[in-house]
Amino acid sequence: MTTPDPVTHDARPGFELSGTVRRIRRTARLSQRQLAAAAGLSATTVAQVETGRRSLSATDLAALATVAGLRLVLLDAAGEVVPPMRPDAVRDDGGRRYPAHCDVRHGDEGWWYLPHRAHRAIPWFTFDLRPHEPLQDDDHPSPAPEHDPRSRRARREHVERVAQAARARTARVEAMLRRLSGEPDPLAELLDPCGCLPGCEELLVGDDPEGQLDPHVADCPCRCDTH
Structure with a gap:
């Protein structure tokens, strides 16, 4: 009666543990006992790994590789080294x-x-x-330090102040160019939309309570409530 071979890392696709350890030992030109002693392992462990009878932790495998001047890395599909996370x-x-x-x-x-x-x-x-x-x-x-939310907020506010100042300078330059060219300034109408006649203002500031209900002269074309 035959017993099935134990399942080890050698059975996993893309990586052969026993052959890797043997390659490490050949590169180092050391016996199993010498390699094991240099990596802080037992000679029995190295022997069993090489014959596929046991597994090995990544830490111990890295220790064996270091003895041979090698290191463990991850490679992507293009063969480039993938570094560990910082x-x-x-x-x-x-x-x-x-x-x-x-x-x-x-x-x-x-x-x-x-x-x-x-x-x-x-x-x-x-x-x-x-x-x-x-x-x-x-x-x-x-x-x-710049990841502190307070520092980030201060930088955002500074950037916004600089942007607002730049927009204000641009608006002043555009207004000056419009005045020089004789074009009407659309901002002036927005800032002062009132078109009331002078008599309307006298009614607004007067003492007649009834006049406050409609403080406009009879022929006022505006009749706004902002003057």
């Missing part, structure tokens, strides 16, 4: 990393301004789960 990425208020499969965004963007959350302190970061959309970044950002 260890100093931002964390939540509890010191926990944000979910690796989600995009991290600034906490002051969007929903934190809803009324029922107005009393809560704005967090520096939160995350979005959009499984059907491509990732916005290749990694989560590293914390920096």
Whole structure:
């Protein structure tokens, strides 16, 4: 009666653990006992891995590779090295990393301004789960002072002040050019739409209570309530 071979990592497609360890040992030109001692493992472990009778943790495999001057990396479909996520990425208020499969965004963007959350302190970061959309970044950002919501608000306000000043300068230049060209200024009519005759103003500021109901002279073409 034969017993089935144990299922090991060698059976997984795309990676052969036993052959990889043997390649490491050949590159290092060491015996099983020497390689195991250099990586802090037992010689029995290395022997069983090479024969496919046991698995090996990624940490121990990396230790074996280091002995041979090699390193473990991830490769994409084009054969390019895919680096690990940065260890100093931002964390939540509890010191926990944000979910690796989600995009991290600034906490002051969007929903934190809803009324029922107005009393809560704005967090520096939160995350979005959009499984059907491509990732916005290749990694989560590293914390920096400029990520403070107060600093971000101050920068937004500064940018808006600069933009308002630029718009005001543009409006003044355009108005000056219109005056020089003799064109009517549309802003003047918006700022002072009243076309009442001088007598209307006298009725408005007079002491006659009945005159306040309709403070316009008989032939006033405007009859507005703004003069």
